[in-house]
Amino acid sequence: MSSIASLIKTKLQLPDSSKDLAKLRWRFRLPETQFSINSLPCELQFIHYNNAEETSSLLGVLYLFTDYIAFRGDEEGTQFCIPYTIIRKVSKVKSDDFEQLLSVSTSNGYEFRVSLQVSESTASRFCGLLKEELISHKANMHKASEFTKQFFSEHLINPNVAETNDSYGFGCKYGYPTDPRASRERAKLRMWKEYFLLYGTSLSLIRVSLFSKLVRIELPNKLRGEIWELTSGSLYLRLQNANEYEQILRTYSGQTSFSLEEIEKDLGRSLPEYPAYQNDEGIDALRNVLVAFSWKNQDVGYCQAMNIVAAALLIHCNEAQTFYLMHKICEDYIPGYYSKTMYGTLIDQQVYETLVQRLMPNLHAHFVNKDIQLSIISLPWFLSLFFCTMPLPYAFRLMDFFFLEGPRVLFQIGMAVLYDNESEILKATEETMLISLLKNYFSSLSDRVYKDATDKRVASITKFQLLLVTAFKKFGNITHSMIESERKRHFHKVINSIESFAKRTQIRSLQNYGSLTRDDLSNIYDRYHEILSAKHQFEIGTSADTKLEFDEFCIFMAGVTDWSKNLDAVAINGSSSFLRHLFLRFDKSRTGSLSLQDLVSGIAELKVRDVMRNISFIFELYDSDIDGYMDKSDVLKVSEAILWITRYMGDECLSAVSEFIQRCFHFADEASPDHQEEEKLVDMDESLTSGGSERNVDANSDIRVSLPTFRMVILSNVLLEQLFSGGLADSVILVPVEEKTSTVGGLRGLLDSLVLDTNRLSETIRGHKHTATIPSSDNVTSTGNKSYLTSDDTSNLEKVKSHTSDIDEEVGEPVEDDKDLLQFDPYKKTDA
Numbered sequence: 001m002s003s004i005a006s007l008i009k010t011k012l013q014l015p016d017s018s019k020d021l022a023k024l025r026w027r028f029r030l031p032e033t034q035f036s037i038n039s040l041p042c043e044l045q046f047i048h049y050n051n052a053e054e055t056s057s058l059l060g061v062l063y064l065f066t067d068y069i070a071f072r073g074d075e076e077g078t079q080f081c082i083p084y085t086i087i088r089k090v091s092k093v094k095s096d097d098f099e100q101l102l103s104v105s106t107s108n109g110y111e112f113r114v115s116l117q118v119s120e121s122t123a124s125r126f127c128g129l130l131k132e133e134l135i136s137h138k139a140n141m142h143k144a145s146e147f148t149k150q151f152f153s154e155h156l157i158n159p160n161v162a163e164t165n166d167s168y169g170f171g172c173k174y175g176y177p178t179d180p181r182a183s184r185e186r187a188k189l190r191m192w193k194e195y196f197l198l199y200g201t202s203l204s205l206i207r208v209s210l211f212s213k214l215v216r217i218e219l220p221n222k223l224r225g226e227i228w229e230l231t232s233g234s235l236y237l238r239l240q241n242a243n244e245y246e247q248i249l250r251t252y253s254g255q256t257s258f259s260l261e262e263i264e265k266d267l268g269r270s271l272p273e274y275p276a277y278q279n280d281e282g283i284d285a286l287r288n289v290l291v292a293f294s295w296k297n298q299d300v301g302y303c304q305a306m307n308i309v310a311a312a313l314l315i316h317c318n319e320a321q322t323f324y325l326m327h328k329i330c331e332d333y334i335p336g337y338y339s340k341t342m343y344g345t346l347i348d349q350q351v352y353e354t355l356v357q358r359l360m361p362n363l364h365a366h367f368v369n370k371d372i373q374l375s376i377i378s379l380p381w382f383l384s385l386f387f388c389t390m391p392l393p394y395a396f397r398l399m400d401f402f403f404l405e406g407p408r409v410l411f412q413i414g415m416a417v418l419y420d421n422e423s424e425i426l427k428a429t430e431e432t433m434l435i436s437l438l439k440n441y442f443s444s445l446s447d448r449v450y451k452d453a454t455d456k457r458v459a460s461i462t463k464f465q466l467l468l469v470t471a472f473k474k475f476g477n478i479t480h481s482m483i484e485s486e487r488k489r490h491f492h493k494v495i496n497s498i499e500s501f502a503k504r505t506q507i508r509s510l511q512n513y514g515s516l517t518r519d520d521l522s523n524i525y526d527r528y529h530e531i532l533s534a535k536h537q538f539e540i541g542t543s544a545d546t547k548l549e550f551d552e553f554c555i556f557m558a559g560v561t562d563w564s565k566n567l568d569a570v571a572i573n574g575s576s577s578f579l580r581h582l583f584l585r586f587d588k589s590r591t592g593s594l595s596l597q598d599l600v601s602g603i604a605e606l607k608v609r610d611v612m613r614n615i616s617f618i619f620e621l622y623d624s625d626i627d628g629y630m631d632k633s634d635v636l637k638v639s640e641a642i643l644w645i646t647r648y649m650g651d652e653c654l655s656a657v658s659e660f661i662q663r664c665f666h667f668a669d670e671a672s673p674d675h676q677e678e679e680k681l682v683d684m685d686e687s688l689t690s691g692g693s694e695r696n697v698d699a700n701s702d703i704r705v706s707l708p709t710f711r712m713v714i715l716s717n718v719l720l721e722q723l724f725s726g727g728l729a730d731s732v733i734l735v736p737v738e739e740k741t742s743t744v745g746g747l748r749g750l751l752d753s754l755v756l757d758t759n760r761l762s763e764t765i766r767g768h769k770h771t772a773t774i775p776s777s778d779n780v781t782s783t784g785n786k787s788y789l790t791s792d793d794t795s796n797l798e799k800v801k802s803h804t805s806d807i808d809e810e811v812g813e814p815v816e817d818d819k820d821l822l823q824f825d826p827y828k829k830t831d832a
Helices: 003-011 015-028 120-136 138-148 152-157 185-199 209-216 221-232 234-240 244-251 258-269 280-296 306-314 319-333 343-359 361-369 374-383 392-405 408-420 431-443 463-474 480-509 518-536 550-560 569-573 578-586 596-606 611-622 632-645 652-667 684-688 707-715 718-731 744-751 805-811 816-823
Strands: 036-047 058-065 068-073 079-083 087-093 100-106 111-116 703-706 786-790
Touching: 015 068, 015 079, 036 068, 036 120, 058 120, 079 234, 087 120, 100 120, 111 120, 120 138, 152 185, 152 221, 185 209, 185 221, 209 392, 221 234, 221 319, 221 392, 234 319, 244 280, 244 319, 258 280, 258 306, 280 306, 280 319, 306 319, 306 392, 343 361, 343 374, 343 408, 343 480, 374 408, 374 431, 392 408, 392 463, 408 431, 408 463, 408 480, 480 518, 518 550, 518 596, 550 578, 550 596, 578 596, 578 611, 578 632, 611 632, 611 707, 611 718, 632 652, 632 703, 632 718, 652 703, 652 707, 652 718, 703 707, 707 718
Parallel strands: none
Antiparallel strands: 036 058, 036 111, 058 068, 068 079, 087 100, 087 786, 100 111
């Protein structure tokens, strides 16, 4: 990261701009490590591989990020995001009309020109920032160039790039679920090849409106993994974290965790019908991905349904590609779906039901009248991204849309399923009937809808094609902003519901709570989680160690007792601190932190109103070596504790503590050097009438006070007896938390212990419709251009005008009806 980028990251504090930055990151699918350094309006001009300039240009905004240069066009569907590491040269082009014109060349051999629509001084500052970023990334240019060679698109247009099957997934070896002949694979490859030649490949690919259309008509099998990476942004994560996946597997090799145990249980249930998962090769690869993900994202770990999604992705992607795709899915697309609480699913189910109520009121009324819980049917759709519901070829089509358009696709498809089956659904009177009906529907998606139609095109329309048309035309008004708004609306309601359930569950599981009432337990619970939330600032749905550290324990006690308030660090942390001794006493497992059960058991001990039990409690608290005796330092610590607890109870307590010390020394046994002297019980009446001074132990002598002696001393003083019989218990006041913050934080730790699959919840995600991008160019050398930066003069990729026979055989010759593929586009405004 350059010094400028670092300055931006550390110094720029603009509350309003943070939302805009999140939208920009989502638009370009950039990681959270990326910060916007500068931006300005521009006009983009393209120079293609044949050096023919486009007659039209594109207006938009050019952005400099920490590691990328990006363009967002005013025209929908135009954008690009290119890492600095593949930019070979940036030159200033002379212009007769004094415009600020830059030429940008990539290591792939593409070139585009940018006309900066600003003053010369502003353009100079922008160019200075760009130059600094390019220089700071120069060392990684070779690595990025090698990185791009693994993609099929590079091999498709360049015969010098060797093809490797490693990035095509298991489908290359075991077969893809999609039939290449039926899906006209060769024709689609020819169209993609033409697009790549015009607009770049992999990291340098520029998206125009045609890009989105090519994705919608179905991706070729060998290109699917690459385009998924590009449209989701996982490509950038994999570029920036080279070898991270392999390093994680090596680092955690041989280690075990709860997540790993759960993964092993589900491996055999992950698309078992697919050949790759009927042998060790497929199972091992799936295990590697899930295990690496659980270690990388320990707050998420592993959740059921992740195995299904990962297994499906591996059919089209290698292990590393799948690993980063899973990361993008879990973090950006559907956050919280696969957390240990699966909170994202619950909020989205609420959103889905709201959409049904608003857009299909008759169907919603039917569900209400028949007491049909829609979420029971739809939850598996969303959780498995339809892989558990639809045949794989159709589920893969939905993933094409999902990565391109974002999570709104799940809602559009879900609504279309109900819409296309509305008449049959209205006949269902119970959930089992509805489940059976929709199961039959999903298994018949390949059936033709209009079998008797005379028009061949109409007769060829399948249920799945009709589903897509319904989803993206009938429910095209379902936008990301609408989904985000609904998520926010349901957010707190769902949180409160889950917290209430979780609270009841944990309180029911508590033990050893003595005389504490349900209200007491509820108040302890609320304060416990409020403190954890405030201290650690948890996020919903991620795992955390939900235990109180000592400083948090002090905060808790200050909330329930007066004697724990207004303390300085010395009073709290000193070795004689009463709170320190209490903390150690409460920590039954000796872990250095307190669980809710530890805290409840400890508070229950403090609330006991039995004088003998309380005397023993304090004695055990300060019997440092647990030998049944308190020495002189222990006695002094007890006196400090009593004085500290009673400091708000009046001056008479001070004389009671003084008397306590005197009597402890008076009746104590003088310790022998080896501490083996036998204890002598003291007759209280005899002792008090014997004059006292005859039994006095020297103040400098070591003493030993046994429990009977300690008990005798306490009971001999009325104030101390009152303190131990009920005063200490009464000083612990368990009142409700004044303002319970049922935010994200209080929830996180406790929800991690729940197993209930239906009570989940979510946070809003950064969602904005993903748009496509801009035409690109090939190599052009402009005479008279002043070069700002030239990278290593290593490999200038030659323009490819002829291709090997291998590629020609795979793609085939262009045929006249190739363009017919574009006629069925579910987004088209005209009827198909």
